[in-house]
Amino acid sequence: MAKRLPALPKIVLFCALCSLLGSPALAADKLTRIADNVYAYVDTKQSSKDNSFGANAGIIIGRDGIAVVDTLISAKEAKRFIKAIKAVSKKPIKYVINTHYHLDHVFGNAEFVKLGAVVIAQENDKQAMTKRAETTLKNSAQYGLTPEDMKGTTVAFPVLSYGDRMSIDLGGQLIELRHARPSHTDGDTLVYLADKKLLFAGDILFTDYHPFLAEGNIEEWCGELDDLQAMDVLQIIPGHGPLSTKKDLAEMKQYLQQFDQQAKALAAQGTDAQAMTAEMVKTLPKRSEGVWLITANLQRKYLAK
Secondary structure, eight states: OOOOOOOOOHHHHHHHHHHHHOSOOOOOOSOEEEETTEEEEOOOSSOOGGGGGGBOEEEEEOSSOEEEEOOOSSHHHHHHHHHHHHHHOOSOEEEEEOSOOOHHHHTTHHHHHTTTOEEEEEHHHHHHHHHHHHHHHHTGGGGTOOTTTTTTOOOOOOSEEESSEEEEEOSSOEEEEEEOOSSSSTTOEEEEEGGGTEEEEEEEEESSBOOOOTTOOHHHHHHHHHHHHTSSOSEEEEEESSOBOHHHHHHHHHHHHHHHHHHHHHHTTOOOHHHHHHHHHHHSOOOSBOTTHHHHHIIIIISOO
């Protein structure tokens, strides 16, 4: 049985990331048009703290206003996002939809609340954020985030939550929120535009990024990816990575199954995370971003027994 190891400090993870990637890329200042009245940040390269670790975020525009899907990692990043939104549309921002509670997706919430937006999340996600967000913000240096990075950042919690499904009518644009199976977290929200056959998948899908697995339920996650295959969807905005298709869902499932099987086998033989990582890198599907997460996932999910 693998013995318990201390969790890898997040600042160490960040330093490892920097050493692997070199200088971070500048954050994009324009949103990509995905479909009529749908725009998003996608396909960030050289992910780092300076670009919300590559987290995607987007907007959906209806006759009556705008719904925002995720808000990036800080007040600074949210202000960049808001500026990009205003370059696309002057309509009021009415809603923020959090796909899950992790800091790179929600710590910009407060800047949108200042503009009058209502924050919405699945009820499990709301509970997790209520329990953990303030502590995470207080300890943001563990993620390599400096006081300057987080200047002005405050936590804005969801004020509306839902159980299984919820619909939002923006005026001529219906948005369906669906609670996914326990996958990346137990409160993941899918944002579905049936008329456009378009899905914001949040961190249920990482494309060309190594995923964060520490909280994941691998079996249910794979089941959710199968469920998404059955949806009437042509375009998928992942939580991290480029605009995707169902091919990327299949590749994500393959990655999860392979990682889980190999990690369990290696953990049964020993507890050297670096040696395990070296073995994993040899056989895992190649992904351009976030290779540092292999070690983090091994330590936090497979060796912390």
